[in-house]
Amino acid sequence: MRSIILQIIDFFYQPFARFMPRQTFRYLACGGGNTALDIFLYFICYNFVLHQQMVVTPVINISAHIAALFMSMAVTFPTGFLLSKYVVFSDSNLRGRVQLFRYFVLVGICVLLNYALMKLFVDRLHFYPTIGKICTTALVVTFSYLTQKKFTFKVTHSG
Template identity: 75%
Template sequence: METFNFAGLFNMIRRLILNIIDFFHKPFSGIIPKQTFRYLACGGGNTLLDIFLYFICYNFILEKQVVHLPFINIGAHIAAMFMSMAVTFPTGFLLSKYVVFSESNLQGRTQLFRYFMLVGVCVLLNYALMKLFVEHLHLFPTVARICTTAVVVIFSYLTQKKFTFKVKQSI
């Protein structure tokens, strides 16, 4: 009985993603560095997935209703954010580690821990901005999510490049 080769499948998917992104990078190669383009492509795809999942969770799963937990009530706009992140956290890490910042020589567990910390900060930023935009500025939740995402994406890219997936200089 043969076993399935997950590593081979994983590498094949990674190469496919890189080939597609790098193909579309060619016209922009004089303007945008390859790594930045890869981040925009992967982050943009993951962000679109996040917004799509958020919309589905908020409108159809939660039906815009408050989530009542034993010790706290959570607004649908906040609960939907956490629901969408349950999918986009692992996809974002894997894309960042293996597609965008693959030259990082930090250990995988260090990268994962730092990514987890970054996501924690981004969750707090998302939470604060969503509360501000929806509850104080009265924006529609999906519009608020898009605005929040724009701010958080810029912060996230800079942090990932300079901290989470940095390249340690050899001595």
């Protein structure tokens, strides 16, 4: 499966080779695909699984839009990790469980960054929400890529 994914991504890489490294393109392709999957699953869960209705449990009531968020993340968290581990940063020699823990922490930080940056851009700086989301996404994607490359899936050199 890894080989097929790499062949497809690398086929489309050629026009971008002058502008960015192959690893960056792979990150954008895998991350973009996983984000598209997340949005699609969110839409399906919110509209057709939950029927836009609150989820009532004995402990807590969860609004449909938040429940759909967690439902879609249940799929896209592991797919994002696996794509990062085996397609984008496959040269990392850290143990898998270390990578998984670091990826989990990174995703949590990215969720908080998304929230904080949207509050900053829209509520404080009065950006139009779509412009705020574009700025937020650019910053969070850059942070995520650098963190995954330098921390989550770093390559350690034995010396």
